Amino acid sequence: MTPRHFLSTQDYSRAEIDALLAQAAEFKRSPQGQQMAGKSIALVFFNASMRTRTSFELGAFQLGGHAVVLSPGKDAWPIEFDLGTVMDGDTEEHIAEVARVLSRYVDLIGVRAFPKFVDWSVDRQDKVLAGFAKYATVPIINLETITHPCQELAHALALKEHLGDLSHKKYVLTWTYHPKPLNTAVANSALLIATKMGMDVTLLCPTPDYVLDERYMEFARQNAEENGGSLQVSHDIESAYRGAHVVYAKSWGAIPYFGRWDEEKAIRDANRHFIVDEAKMALTDNGLFSHCLPLRRNIKATDAVMDSPACIAIDEAENRLHVQKAVMASLIATASGARSGLGF
Ligand code: CP
Numbered sequence: 222m223t224p225r226h227f228l229s230t231q232d233y234s235r236a237e238i239d240a241l242l243a244q245a246a247e248f249k250r251s252p253q254g255q256q257m258a259g260k261s262i263a264l265v266f267f268n269a270s271m272r273t274r275t276s277f278e279l280g281a282f283q284l285g286g287h288a289v290v291l292s293p294g295k296d297a298w299p300i301e302f303d304l305g306t307v308m309d310g311d312t313e314e315h316i317a318e319v320a321r322v323l324s325r326y327v328d329l330i331g332v333r334a335f336p337k338f339v340d341w342s343v344d345r346q347d348k349v350l351a352g353f354a355k356y357a358t359v360p361i362i363n364l365e366t367i368t369h370p371c372q373e374l375a376h377a378l379a380l381k382e383h384l385g386d387l388s389h390k391k392y393v394l395t396w397t398y399h400p401k402p403l404n405t406a407v408a409n410s411a412l413l414i415a416t417k418m419g420m421d422v423t424l425l426c427p428t429p430d431y432v433l434d435e436r437y438m439e440f441a442r443q444n445a446e447e448n449g450g451s452l453q454v455s456h457d458i459e460s461a462y463r464g465a466h467v468v469y470a471k472s473w474g475a476i477p478y479f480g481r482w483d484e485e486k487a488i489r490d491a492n493r494h495f496i497v498d499e500a501k502m503a504l505t506d507n508g509l510f511s512h513c514l515p516l517r518r519n520i521k522a523t524d525a526v527m528d529s530p531a532c533i534a535i536d537e538a539e540n541r542l543h544v545q546k547a548v549m550a551s552l553i554a555t556a557s558g559a560r561s562g563l564g565f
Pocket of ligand 1: 274372513514
C-alpha cells in the first residue's frame, strides 16, 4: 500500500492542516513525547541546511526517535553526482535503490533537493522528490524542493500566534532584490498557505515576468475560493503595503528569464527599492514582517525592520521544530495503522 506522504500542503485539507497546527502548538507547550520511540528518519540533503537539519534531528530526538543525515556527494551518491541524473540511472546509484534501501532501514525519509537543474520552460517536475515518493515504501517528507511545506506550517503557526484568526487578514508576499536569482520554493509556498488560511493575499513584484509559476497561482486561486480569501497581483509598492497585516519577503528569479540570468540582471538591479524598510512598513496596519531565513540584511530587509518587534522571523524558525514533530508523529501513526489522533 502506498504510504501517505507530506509532499505538499495541497495534498492536505484545511481541516488536516489545522489539526497539524494544533498538534504543533501542543508540542510547543509540552515538547517531550514517545511518538517516535524505536522509530527513525533519514534526512537526505542535496542542498545545505541549518534550520531544517537541526530542527528535524532535535524533533526526532524529542519524540524518542533517531535521525540519520545523508549528504549526497559525501554519503549517498559518494562520487561526483548530478542531481539531474539520479533519476535516469546515469549515476553510480539510481534513486530507486536508494529509496528502497532506506525504506528497509528507517520509518520516514525527508528529502531536500532545490530544483536547480529543472528547465522551467520544458520540464517543471520535481523529479527527485517524486522519485523518492515513487520507490519508497515509507512516508516521504518534503524538506524543500519546488515548495517548502514545513516552512508553510511554521509560518502559519507564527501568524496564528500573533494574529489569531487569519481569515481576511491582508497578506503581502513581496519580491525583494538579491544579487543572484533564487529558487521560488518559499514564494510558491507562501501563496499556498496564506490562501489556504483564507487570507486576502497580494503578490507584489516588479513586473509581470516575476509573477510565480502558473501552477502555484492556480492552486492559490483555488485555495482562496475554497477558504474565503482572495488573491491579486500588484506592481505598486505603496498600495500593496497599505493596510497590510503581514509582509512576507522572498527573492526569486523571473521565470521567462530562467537560465538567462545575465539578461534578467538589469531588471533585478533596477528594483533594489523593493527592499523592506521602515517607510514601507509604516504604511501597514501595524503589520508583522517575516522571512523563512536565511536573509541578507540591508539587501532584502533593513536592520531596522529585522530588529523591530514587528519581525517574527525567529518565531517562525522556532516553529519549524514544533510543526515538524507534528508531521513526523502523524505520519508514523498513520503508517503504523493507528489513527494519528488528528482525524486522518
Ligand atoms: N528556512 C530554511 O529551510 O532554512 P535552512 O535552509 O537553514 O534549512
